[in-house]
Amino acid sequence: xxxxxxxxxxxxxxxADGSDRLEFLAAHGGPFFELQxxxxxxxxxxxxxxxxxxxxxxxxxxxxxxxxxxTLGSDSPTFWAYLSDPGPWSRFLVGIAAxxxxxQAVETGLRxxxxxxxxxxxxxxxxxxxxxxxxxxxxxRRDSAFAELGCLVLAAISAALAFATFNQLPATSWAATVTAxxxxxxxxxWWCALVSIPLFIFLFTRGIWRHLVWAELLRSVARIKxxxxxxxxxxxxxxxxxxxxxxAYLLFVFGISCGMARRCPGTxxxxxxxxxx
Numbered sequence: 001x002x003x004x005x006x007x008x009x010x011x012x013x014x015x016a017d018g019s020d021r022l023e024f025l026a027a028h029g030g031p032f033f034e035l036q037x038x039x040x041x042x043x044x045x046x047x048x049x050x051x052x053x054x055x056x057x058x059x060x061x062x063x064x065x066x067x068x069x070x071t072l073g074s075d076s077p078t079f080w081a082y083l084s085d086p087g088p089w090s091r092f093l094v095g096i097a098a099x100x101x102x103x104q105a106v107e108t109g110l111r112x113x114x115x116x117x118x119x120x121x122x123x124x125x126x127x128x129x130x131x132x133x134x135x136x137x138x139x140x141r142r143d144s145a146f147a148e149l150g151c152l153v154l155a156a157i158s159a160a161l162a163f164a165t166f167n168q169l170p171a172t173s174w175a176a177t178v179t180a181x182x183x184x185x186x187x188x189x190w191w192c193a194l195v196s197i198p199l200f201i202f203l204f205t206r207g208i209w210r211h212l213v214w215a216e217l218l219r220s221v222a223r224i225k226x227x228x229x230x231x232x233x234x235x236x237x238x239x240x241x242x243x244x245x246x247x248a249y250l251l252f253v254f255g256i257s258c259g260m261a262r263r264c265p266g267t268x269x270x271x272x273x274x275x276x277x
Contacts, residue, residue, distance in 0.1 A: 024110060026142070029142045036052070053101060057092070061089075063191055064191050064196060088196075096255070099252065106248045109249075113248075124226075131221060134220035134221055137220070138216065138217040151209065155201045155205070166193060169183050204256065
């Protein structure tokens with residue numbers, strides 16, 4: 001007899017002892033998750049956050065740094081220009097690390113909040129089927145290949161925009177060398193345009209999509225009949241705990257802030273030096 005693992009995302013179809021779960025694993029599922037799992041970067045029961053942060057930061061930030069090393073012996077080394085530019089630091093080092101670290105925090109936080117509906121319990125037996133339908137719909141959206149394809153398209157657009165931006169630099173930098181014929185991207189500039197920036201945008205848009213899926217799941221749960229207590233001490237019928245779920249997105253919002261703060265106010269980077277305007 002073939003043994004099959006029970007689906008962790010069903011409601012009302014669990015064990016006879018009533019240990020059913022209303023579970024939405026925000027960081028699991030989807031083609032990108034499966035790709036990482038096949039590459040042994042993570043496991044079904046462990047996101048291996050530290051290992052993936054090290055890998056993604058190496059790809060996005062360390063590789064361009066290494067590509068600038070051959071210029072140390074030239075008249076205009078771009079190595080120091082890269083190190084003194086706040087853009088790569090904020091987006092490719094801190095930002096990407098924050099996005100990857102946020103996956104574990106978001107998944108744990110949302111899992112606890114959603115589980116509170118059953119622990120309370122707030123979903124009566126007659127509403128569990130409806131809650132299960134809403135959950136399965138959310139999981140299909142989370143795992144959607146079309147959604148992640150859309151994220152890839154946006155990442156590709158960001159690569160094109162980065163290429164155009166680098167080609168309009170007024171002065172030589174680590175990303176492009178300005179000659180009489182016009183700006184020409186360096187090897188590090190090509191890498192950032194084709195790999196680092198798209199990776200940042202993909203992780204960002206993928207996280208936004210999954211937050212929208214979570215929001216729609218909450219909206220669907222709100223439409224079903226719940227067992228609320230008008231005299232609950234929290235003053236919200238027992239739903240006050242949902243107001244705390246944004247705390248799980250602390251690292252994700254921090255990563256977004258790093259992307260927006262890639263240019264330091266009041267300073268500008270020219271030829272590897274930070275100067276006051």
